[in-house]
Amino acid sequence: MSETTVNQLSAKDFKSDQEVRWCPGCGDHAVLNAVQKALSEIGIPREKIAFISGIGCSSRFPYYMNTYGFHGIHGRASAIASGVKVANPDLSVWQITGDGDALAIGGNHFIHVVRRNIDINIILFNNEIYGLTKGQYSPTSQKGIVTKTSPFGTVEEPFSVGELVIGAKGKFFARTLDSNVSLSAQIYVEAARHKGTSVIEVLQNCVIFNDGIHEVVAGKEIRDERTIILKHGEPMIFGKNNDMGLVLEGLKLKVVKLGENGITEKNILVHNAFESNPGIQYMLANMKYPEYPVALGVIRSVPGATYESDLAAQIEDVKKSTKIKSMDDLLNSGSVWKVE
Amino acid sequence: MSETTVNQLSAKDFKSDQEVRWCPGCGDHAVLNAVQKALSEIGIPREKIAFISGIGCSSRFPYYMNTYGFHGIHGRASAIASGVKVANPDLSVWQITGDGDALAIGGNHFIHVVRRNIDINIILFNNEIYGLTKGQYSPTSQKGIVTKTSPFGTVEEPFSVGELVIGAKGKFFARTLDSNVSLSAQIYVEAARHKGTSVIEVLQNCVIFNDGIHEVVAGKEIRDERTIILKHGEPMIFGKNNDMGLVLEGLKLKVVKLGENGITEKNILVHNAFESNPGIQYMLANMKYPEYPVALGVIRSVPGATYESDLAAQIEDVKKSTKIKSMDDLLNSGSVWKVE
Amino acid sequence: MTKRSKVIEKEEVVIRFSGDSGDGMQLTGTLFSDTAALYGNDISTFPDYPAEIRAPQGTVGGVSGFQVHLGHSEINTPGDFSDVLVAMNPAAIKANAKWIKPGGTIILDKDNFTQKNLEKAGYSRDPIAEENLENYNIIPAPITSMVKESLKDLGLDMKTVTRTKNMFALGMVYWLFDRKLKYTEQYFDKKFGKKPEVAQANKIVLRAGYYYAETIEALTPVIRVSPAPISKGTYRNICGNAATAWGIIAAAEKAGLTVFIGSYPITPATGILEELAARKDMGVKSFQAEDEIAGICTALGASFAGHLGVTSTSGPGLALKSEAIGLAVMTELPLVIIDVQRGGPSTGLPTKTEQADLMQALYGRNGECPVVVIAASTPSDCFHFAFEAARIALEHMTPVLLLTDSYLANGSEPWKIPVMQDLPSIKPPYADTVEIPFMPYKRDKEKLVRKWAIPGTPGLEHRIGGLEKTAKGTVSYIPENHELMVNLRAEKVARVAAGIPDLELFGPESGDLLIAGWGGSYGYLLTAARELQSEGYKVSLANFNYINPMPGNVRDVFSRFRSIVVCELNMGQFANYLRMNYQEFRYEQLNKVQGLPFTVNEIKEKCINILEGN
Amino acid sequence: MTKRSKVIEKEEVVIRFSGDSGDGMQLTGTLFSDTAALYGNDISTFPDYPAEIRAPQGTVGGVSGFQVHLGHSEINTPGDFSDVLVAMNPAAIKANAKWIKPGGTIILDKDNFTQKNLEKAGYSRDPIAEENLENYNIIPAPITSMVKESLKDLGLDMKTVTRTKNMFALGMVYWLFDRKLKYTEQYFDKKFGKKPEVAQANKIVLRAGYYYAETIEALTPVIRVSPAPISKGTYRNICGNAATAWGIIAAAEKAGLTVFIGSYPITPATGILEELAARKDMGVKSFQAEDEIAGICTALGASFAGHLGVTSTSGPGLALKSEAIGLAVMTELPLVIIDVQRGGPSTGLPTKTEQADLMQALYGRNGECPVVVIAASTPSDCFHFAFEAARIALEHMTPVLLLTDSYLANGSEPWKIPVMQDLPSIKPPYADTVEIPFMPYKRDKEKLVRKWAIPGTPGLEHRIGGLEKTAKGTVSYIPENHELMVNLRAEKVARVAAGIPDLELFGPESGDLLIAGWGGSYGYLLTAARELQSEGYKVSLANFNYINPMPGNVRDVFSRFRSIVVCELNMGQFANYLRMNYQEFRYEQLNKVQGLPFTVNEIKEKCINILEGN
Numbered sequence A, B: 001m002s003e004t005t006v007n008q009l010s011a012k013d014f015k016s017d018q019e020v021r022w023c024p025g026c027g028d029h030a031v032l033n034a035v036q037k038a039l040s041e042i043g044i045p046r047e048k049i050a051f052i053s054g055i056g057c058s059s060r061f062p063y064y065m066n067t068y069g070f071h072g073i074h075g076r077a078s079a080i081a082s083g084v085k086v087a088n089p090d091l092s093v094w095q096i097t098g099d100g101d102a103l104a105i106g107g108n109h110f111i112h113v114v115r116r117n118i119d120i121n122i123i124l125f126n127n128e129i130y131g132l133t134k135g136q137y138s139p140t141s142q143k144g145i146v147t148k149t150s151p152f153g154t155v156e157e158p159f160s161v162g163e164l165v166i167g168a169k170g171k172f173f174a175r176t177l178d179s180n181v182s183l184s185a186q187i188y189v190e191a192a193r194h195k196g197t198s199v200i201e202v203l204q205n206c207v208i209f210n211d212g213i214h215e216v217v218a219g220k221e222i223r224d225e226r227t228i229i230l231k232h233g234e235p236m237i238f239g240k241n242n243d244m245g246l247v248l249e250g251l252k253l254k255v256v257k258l259g260e261n262g263i264t265e266k267n268i269l270v271h272n273a274f275e276s277n278p279g280i281q282y283m284l285a286n287m288k289y290p291e292y293p294v295a296l297g298v299i300r301s302v303p304g305a306t307y308e309s310d311l312a313a314q315i316e317d318v319k320k321s322t323k324i325k326s327m328d329d330l331l332n333s334g335s336v337w338k339v340e
Numbered sequence C, D: 001m002t003k004r005s006k007v008i009e010k011e012e013v014v015i016r017f018s019g020d021s022g023d024g025m026q027l028t029g030t031l032f033s034d035t036a037a038l039y040g041n042d043i044s045t046f047p048d049y050p051a052e053i054r055a056p057q058g059t060v061g062g063v064s065g066f067q068v069h070l071g072h073s074e075i076n077t078p079g080d081f082s083d084v085l086v087a088m089n090p091a092a093i094k095a096n097a098k099w100i101k102p103g104g105t106i107i108l109d110k111d112n113f114t115q116k117n118l119e120k121a122g123y124s125r126d127p128i129a130e131e132n133l134e135n136y137n138i139i140p141a142p143i144t145s146m147v148k149e150s151l152k153d154l155g156l157d158m159k160t161v162t163r164t165k166n167m168f169a170l171g172m173v174y175w176l177f178d179r180k181l182k183y184t185e186q187y188f189d190k191k192f193g194k195k196p197e198v199a200q201a202n203k204i205v206l207r208a209g210y211y212y213a214e215t216i217e218a219l220t221p222v223i224r225v226s227p228a229p230i231s232k233g234t235y236r237n238i239c240g241n242a243a244t245a246w247g248i249i250a251a252a253e254k255a256g257l258t259v260f261i262g263s264y265p266i267t268p269a270t271g272i273l274e275e276l277a278a279r280k281d282m283g284v285k286s287f288q289a290e291d292e293i294a295g296i297c298t299a300l301g302a303s304f305a306g307h308l309g310v311t312s313t314s315g316p317g318l319a320l321k322s323e324a325i326g327l328a329v330m331t332e333l334p335l336v337i338i339d340v341q342r343g344g345p346s347t348g349l350p351t352k353t354e355q356a357d358l359m360q361a362l363y364g365r366n367g368e369c370p371v372v373v374i375a376a377s378t379p380s381d382c383f384h385f386a387f388e389a390a391r392i393a394l395e396h397m398t399p400v401l402l403l404t405d406s407y408l409a410n411g412s413e414p415w416k417i418p419v420m421q422d423l424p425s426i427k428p429p430y431a432d433t434v435e436i437p438f439m440p441y442k443r444d445k446e447k448l449v450r451k452w453a454i455p456g457t458p459g460l461e462h463r464i465g466g467l468e469k470t471a472k473g474t475v476s477y478i479p480e481n482h483e484l485m486v487n488l489r490a491e492k493v494a495r496v497a498a499g500i501p502d503l504e505l506f507g508p509e510s511g512d513l514l515i516a517g518w519g520g521s522y523g524y525l526l527t528a529a530r531e532l533q534s535e536g537y538k539v540s541l542a543n544f545n546y547i548n549p550m551p552g553n554v555r556d557v558f559s560r561f562r563s564i565v566v567c568e569l570n571m572g573q574f575a576n577y578l579r580m581n582y583q584e585f586r587y588e589q590l591n592k593v594q595g596l597p598f599t600v601n602e603i604k605e606k607c608i609n610i611l612e613g614n
């Protein structure tokens, strides 16, 4: 899993000849960089990669990648990508989607691709707004937010992406910040290596319609204090001085300070992304500032059978045992009779 | 919450003049009885009740109820019901849906109605099959099942209804057996009284296309041993002799026997359906036989603001403070000028 | 097996098996058809079961029927009126009384004509009297009690016993038509291999029925239908849905591709998905999607990835696929979309037949969004047109919409099995790696078709999508480019016409009346045309299979007839489509929207009416 | 404010503000239009911004424009060619060069004509020379540096400073057209109430521009447009989307109902949802659904519950709503479906205009599924037709599809405010509790409309749904009942015709050529017709707003002209629809599919061509 093929391609080789049209300052630019960086590490040749997207600002992504690409229709990226991957399991398939594209109109395909565990890497750009249509609230917008379609504030609670993914039987969930290119690239590499659907939520800034929405945790100054980067097998420690940690108190997580009340690294929870029972991962995915730091990194990564390989195996099995080897065989199988 | 209006209507008064067309022996008959029984207890007059459904065997339900009814199109019951309830919050709105209707084609509307917490009571008939179209697997069918569209067994993991509901921010989730009419009726009463979306999963038998699929836990002989009926505030005890219980071991639930290893009722977990942190409820909803008994009863019931009342309140607020009281006012508001 | 006094040779005969949903009428009908086909008759069948949910036992709503039309000349429809009706209960009489030929034969299970059952069916006393059937050939048989009697020594449970009732009736019909029991008995042995007592019971009862018929003399005259003089070859029975599925697989084999079907179950199209799901032996990848939109989108994704993408559905599902069909048009990927039409609008009459999705197929999308539309006309030629749909999709890089209908999907007929070698080869326009940089929307001059670059091929990396693009694949809002592309997409579809056959005429090259129809009404229209021709009228039939684009000779054909009548199971959609395309002709219309096929008589009446200038 | 040497009186003038997406051109244009309208000009505007994503700064793809056409006679279009172009950068010249009237005026920010920007726009040296604009009236102003200069003492940050550039240009244009600055200054005070420094900065810059224009003499001749002689009343500016939203609310008020809009954002229809979401003061319930299907289904649920259900979308969204429209047809509930058409197919050209959803609106559903289809023709009459859509839906218990388009939705014009009392009352056919047992599909004799029984009413409990039903509401598969219901639903829609006005003719009652159009092309068609008439041609215009059913006098009107030309922004959908319905006439066609409105010249050319028999 951890070996990489030697790869001659650099991040630059994944850039297409199209002008990047996102607004200056949009978080999408950084995501593009991180993905190109990750691909250069993963070492799959360009022609074996397909980027599939829906509609939204973020969904323009495939145009900027010098790989195979399919800019779909709104909300259907998961379905198109499922078709691509099941048809050709050899391809490395990446789905690019927004919070509207994946969770509003595309919510059904999203939960189903996750349930089926098709080996697709889904990068979900969560700017908590519909960017492309110029600023309406989305299913991840915080309750009460004033937008063009909620001039008096919304009256609905948002989804939490991680919670929904786990609720839909998700086996891989990670979270990152648009601005943290190296963390992001690392996560994309892990996602690519994971067999099964990987969902990566990117907290992405829309400078035009929802500027600074993640700033409270993502701001350069504060992010070390307000986020925690989880790594499998490592204790859950965070803070500028690495002096904060997470422990379990009863059934709840709790933030503690190392050194206080006799707490040492030994008391701190160790992250287990591979645990299939989602209990703690669920709580981790759901941590919210200010009570908790927001969890980044790979929160859950559980192996499991994938749809496309089980299907391929089933077909191989049937083919081995059948007497029908060709269309002529099929046509002449069962009850037939001759007229002479 | 617990007072009922005195109500003259009996279960029979809720029967419509239409012949019930489900197969003899279908679990749907019992659900119909239980609902009619519950309504006679709830005490809302017939004209204030609307049954909304999608398409499927179960979705024929509204025809058999002498209330307002809308037999919709496949998968859209949640959306239609949302419109009904938001338009007229005075109505008691019941959505009838199948595992295909709610979780295949209707999955998106389903997770969104749950997220919005619109006060609708959703009865989800889970027979783990598409009944009406004569027996194809559904998103709740067990992996490997052989059906008309999976002659070699399915290759996909099913949703667990409770897990998905909680993952979608669900605040009320209950489970019952078609055959247990009195438990079911009780649950329907509780669901009706709960403000917000209530999802009730009914383990329902399709005698024709998936006969006996729930029998392993629902069979009359064994159900006391293999299911547990949860009641808020009561210890989690089950078994024919009420001698089995659930305890927490680390972060996991465990089945214990009372009287063995010094375990008494005091050690047993007490069910808290009102706890908003879904941790334990999540595990309860997910318990599977043979490791655990399957949980029945109201597993989660957490109060929360409903979409329709927040919206109504917002409209009242705006109306109070606005100078625009009529269309003429609106037409003449803002920049206007006179030509004389 | 026995000697009989009179044997009438009939040209053709229609038999209808009718009973409660639980009575096994579909199986009975199928077994009968198989036997007839093996005997060499030409046949056409029409299963007609009730709404998807089982209605209460014994009511008219719960009646399930299966009609078989057999003959020794060519048979094109399952027939309008039946010569023989098997009625397992009073409701079956109620449902079918008006569809029995005057003087026809009715076999009924008189044990089931209880007071309660009569009431359930809506009769107060004797159905035969109430329906004025006294002069018909009524054969009341105590089927239930005789079945019990025949099996009393076998020690079977009551359910198994009563389940064999239909075989008693079948035995009677076999006797009536002088058929061998062999094939059916073999079926029992195979089906109940692990339960020999059940196989045994069925055989006993089948024979009991056969013998019972023989015993009571009432049955004469016996009807005998000699084999149809059909051309040499190997034959099988096939229904429309299976033929459709097989046509797709055959095309994939010819093109060297794998089939990917993304689909969501819906009556009456589910059979296609079910058959393809069973065809893992042929390497088919079937994907039961979460809904129709995912069905088409997964199929389109698979096409992008280099498979033959297919999606199947019925009217409401086609409506849901509308938006994605637009994406297929824009991305110019091969895709076969199958719509098995049923009664509409909305959920409508899900188990009944209709031809009312034509306009939706042609225009049900935003923008100028042309697709190829073709329609099959018999159960077995669903194979041919599914093959054609795939061929056109692959060679012209376009979505193709294939229309069949409930009547074709469920109906079956004997079919001369094709030999794969005789089918045309299919050559998709694969992109060549010498053409780097690859231009996704560069077209060949002749067909205006773009090239197909399969992901995985080094050097052909490219991006496509639903926004308007230039030939290079760059998103473009340039007005002139948009108009150019709109025209090119339309012209590309129009040029498919160059590869399709001329419209065929059944009957004289010119005359007084042209019957124009399309798709599944073919059998009825042809029978009507033939009968009119034999009655001396100058009538021909033109049944359209290629709807967009249309064959090149349509204008020419139309101009050779004094009148044209367009017959279809809708309110006139094809007639209107003809008005748009061939405005210079006047079109009479015959329309029916009852969830049922035409009857030959309806067609003839309308034609004679026109011919006689009324 | 100043004295000028020459003042030219012009009948009308077209001004185009053009710059980078970030340059605030839409606001500039809007402020200018408001001022012009308040002054009493008749105006018509056309905002024209790029694809939904901001293209790279300085490129042609990123150019955003706003065109205003004003005059003292009636103005029907935003104009084809502009008299004055404000170009904030080289790309704006590139994008608009061919749309400036020969000899027109170009104001440009010469600070932005740097080498880098020239290259971005695709120029190698001087755009004026490259575009052959040397003889035009070019006004190169160092806008950026002057703005910085004007504000240098205010201590503002650079972003705020450069953001005011557009106001400098606006100031110049105000001077050019002799407008008062007052309204715009008031706008600043209101808009930046909490940031007086920003308001102050904008005022300074506006005036600086105004004065700058005054200072440099190059500006003469000044163009002056006197107020249009329009009828007395109170006026406001309104764009199509707001007018649509308001028409709906007005209808609900007249019917005594609450509006429920279930909708999903989509360009260019989002404005309707946004306006309705803001109208909580009028009690509107807006529901931003998870997708278009939920949008229409929630609206239909709300209709069932007794509200005026409305859903708004554009082409791709309409495709998704197809299936649910069928349900609305079957349940016969009042529902307004608004489709703001944009360039297709598929995602197509999302921000551009087109009229290519007509066939989808008419036929994009399974089965025989008729809905009422109407289309608005100007931004302000969107109010009227939205009102009509709601009236028909409520009084005829039917879904009504209202077609507008991107051009109408975003365009604005002065509008004489109606008085609610003068609008017709709306009386839905509520069920009466004396009619127990309630029969949901029982119809009145005249209009064939069923009654509306609102949940909550005791005694009227009933069930409806998408399966075919009898008058009593019982599910029915009876063939004759189905045909009856199909016919009744069609006839019900046809009878809406009795309540709609005759087709209006603009021009003589008969003549050589009838220009036939529909919906939003009206302004251009009318201008062309008027010009042709004034040039002596016997030409009239008939612009259709009622498309299904059509007005009663169409055949009569058509028969009075020697030729008919159908002009529309698609490949001929309405022309084909006319062929279906009025087959006896010959239809010429003028079609354009470029994402742009017609130009008056294109129309005139085509007409003259026909008139002169080419």
Ligand SMILES: Cc1ncc(C[n+]2csc(CCOP(=O)(O)OP(=O)(O)O)c2C)c(N)n1
Pocket (backbone or CB within 6 Å): A055, A056, A057, A058, A059, A073, A074, A097, A098, A099, A100, A101, A102, A125, A127, A129, A130, A131, A132, A133, A138, D264, D265, D266, D267, D292, D316, D317, D320, D347
């Ligand atoms: C069928 C359809 N419905 C609606 C739209 C309009 N639309 C395009 S993108 C979008 C939402 C974009 O939000 P998100 O997915 O969060 O992406 P972002 O732009 O924020 O990256 C909407 C509503 C569409 N293109 N197609």
Ligand SMILES: Cc1ncc(C[n+]2csc(CCOP(=O)(O)OP(=O)(O)O)c2C)c(N)n1
Pocket (backbone or CB within 6 Å): B055, B056, B057, B058, B059, B073, B074, B097, B098, B099, B100, B101, B102, B125, B127, B129, B130, B131, B132, B133, B138, C264, C265, C266, C267, C292, C316, C317, C320, C347
């Ligand atoms: C748009 C559409 N797609 C598909 C169908 C066919 N269909 C009807 S019901 C159904 C599934 C029924 O399963 P479920 O919801 O579990 O209900 P059950 O019959 O098992 O009660 C399907 C696929 C349809 N009616 N409409």
Ligand code: SF4
Pocket (backbone or CB within 6 Å): A021, A022, A023, A025, A026, A027, A028, A057, A058, A127, A131, A132, A205, A206, A207, A208, A209, D053, D054
């Ligand atoms: S609108 Fe927002 S999300 Fe879209 S490109 Fe601009 S900054 Fe990014």
Ligand code: SF4
Pocket (backbone or CB within 6 Å): B021, B022, B023, B025, B026, B027, B028, B057, B058, B127, B131, B132, B205, B206, B207, B208, B209, C053, C054
């Ligand atoms: S098919 Fe199954 S679910 Fe449907 S009515 Fe019959 S038993 Fe019930």
Ligand SMILES: [Mg+2]
Pocket (backbone or CB within 6 Å): A056, A098, A099, A100, A125, A126, A127, A128, A129, A130, A131, A138
């Ligand atoms: Mg977003």
Ligand SMILES: [Mg+2]
Pocket (backbone or CB within 6 Å): B056, B098, B099, B100, B125, B126, B127, B128, B129, B130, B131, B138
């Ligand atoms: Mg089911």
